[in-house]
Amino acid sequence: MLALNHSDLTLRVGSIAVLCIYSAVVLLLAGILLLRFIRLAKERRRRNVTEIWRPLLAQCVVEVPETLPALKSRDHLVFLYLWNHCYESVRGDARTLLNELARRTKTDQFATELLRSGRLRRQLLAIVTLGHLQERSVWNELEGTLQADNAFLSLVAAKALLNIDAQAAVPLLIPVISRRKDWSPLKVVAMFEAVGADLAAETIAKAACQAAPEIGARLIRHLAATQSQHGLPPLRALLRESSPSDDVLAACLFLFGECSDPRDMATVRAHISHPTWYVRLQAASALGKMGVEEDEALLIGLLDDEHWWVRYRAAEALSNLPWMTADKMTRLCGALSTIEAHEHMLPFMAQSNIRKADSLPTVPPERDIL
Amino acid sequence: MTSTKGSPELTILMVENEEDTACLLEFVLQKNGYRVIHSNNGNHAKNLISAMNPPDAVLLDMTLPDTTGLDLLDYLRTQHHWQTTPVALLTTNAESLDSGRAARLGVRDYILKPVSPTRLAMRVNRLLAESQRKQTRVA
Numbered sequence: 001m002l003a004l005n006h007s008d009l010t011l012r013v014g015s016i017a018v019l020c021i022y023s024a025v026v027l028l029l030a031g032i033l034l035l036r037f038i039r040l041a042k043e044r045r046r047r048n049v050t051e052i053w054r055p056l057l058a059q060c061v062v063e064v065p066e067t068l069p070a071l072k073s074r075d076h077l078v079f080l081y082l083w084n085h086c087y088e089s090v091r092g093d094a095r096t097l098l099n100e101l102a103r104r105t106k107t108d109q110f111a112t113e114l115l116r117s118g119r120l121r122r123q124l125l126a127i128v129t130l131g132h133l134q135e136r137s138v139w140n141e142l143e144g145t146l147q148a149d150n151a152f153l154s155l156v157a158a159k160a161l162l163n164i165d166a167q168a169a170v171p172l173l174i175p176v177i178s179r180r181k182d183w184s185p186l187k188v189v190a191m192f193e194a195v196g197a198d199l200a201a202e203t204i205a206k207a208a209c210q211a212a213p214e215i216g217a218r219l220i221r222h223l224a225a226t227q228s229q230h231g232l233p234p235l236r237a238l239l240r241e242s243s244p245s246d247d248v249l250a251a252c253l254f255l256f257g258e259c260s261d262p263r264d265m266a267t268v269r270a271h272i273s274h275p276t277w278y279v280r281l282q283a284a285s286a287l288g289k290m291g292v293e294e295d296e297a298l299l300i301g302l303l304d305d306e307h308w309w310v311r312y313r314a315a316e317a318l319s320n321l322p323w324m325t326a327d328k329m330t331r332l333c334g335a336l337s338t339i340e341a342h343e344h345m346l347p348f349m350a351q352s353n354i355r356k357a358d359s360l361p362t363v364p365p366e367r368d369i370l
Numbered sequence: 371m372t373s374t375k376g377s378p379e380l381t382i383l384m385v386e387n388e389e390d391t392a393c394l395l396e397f398v399l400q401k402n403g404y405r406v407i408h409s410n411n412g413n414h415a416k417n418l419i420s421a422m423n424p425p426d427a428v429l430l431d432m433t434l435p436d437t438t439g440l441d442l443l444d445y446l447r448t449q450h451h452w453q454t455t456p457v458a459l460l461t462t463n464a465e466s467l468d469s470g471r472a473a474r475l476g477v478r479d480y481i482l483k484p485v486s487p488t489r490l491a492m493r494v495n496r497l498l499a500e501s502q503r504k505q506t507r508v509a
Contacts, residue, residue: 054390058397061487085390092486
């Protein structure tokens, strides 16, 4: 009797366990099906919105139609992606028309709500949109986002501020650029693309002057990418009025060489005998790009420098001088008094002879930072 | 929008993989009276090029998923009737282009992205007008 009861209980427990497992599997399957259904429904909705709005957006770059289809709030996110893509694919008057479309579909309000949603992807989309729309009402929120821990979010906010009002954004951005180690200098330069190279160069140079040496030096090196000379005056003032670190000094000399403004010649020459080898190196490279005939002697002097890289760059700089022909280099090489100097000149002399033999136009050898 | 309307029978082959951009360019070109044939990848474009008669002009995106614009142009120029078809390249960065190769392959114009609809229409009109002038001179 007891054995029978025991087996009955085991059977009952077993049945309950099987039922639980079965229910769990059914629930799991139902959950998977539900998720799949939601995903497919979202996908279908996205396709529908795209099918309606893609041709309309294309039309809006030419003219905004008088009547627009209703845009449900659940479809607005997809519309926002399409609108931003379209906005970034066009320029000129087409952007004004797209802004008109955005206002008529209340996209500015929707983007402002997204900005406050607290979800990163949505915030990024909102910031980009509001920047394109030049929405002044969110200025303070965007300014606050500049301090966000996420570097990407803060950079996008900086770009949006520049789009909204570049003149007002610059004073805010200078201290932030000089402080944020996590902002790539290349991204900083690219951020200013829309507002013009001159403003970019000036702002980045001012930020570099305020920054810690390691950030300042990196920013200055990337200033050359702006191809503007507006970054030079703040740096000249920095060198004149203070004693910057060797890193910053070397970066300035690199930039002076890239910009080749004759006003910086004296500064470059003054650093040819600097105690730090990489400052001498940058001075030598800069002289190769902007030097005049009297600088040849300075570069020849550097061929006997104690540091290998300085000797190498001095030889390269000599070969880069516009009046340095293959014959002149051969004569110069013959007149050198030390073996080291002679050895450094040989590869550049060979290159020069090859160019002469092939009668190819003179192409300066590849340059890099060192 | 430019007031210059293209002739209705003029056909443009546009090779552009970005659906949104393609839709936009197609609209602008159609608005200017051109018939647009769109291809969204290199392989499809090659099949079209081998199968169809040359269009009046080709707009070629530099960056395609399966090839580059210049490689596709290379292929295009090997086709017998396509050697003089006017081609303009669509690019985001003209500086990164191999301009020597592009010139050898007979690229007539570069259209920078993002595009201005007005300028796009103007450039395509000019490209076709130049091509027609050349054909008239040859004839």
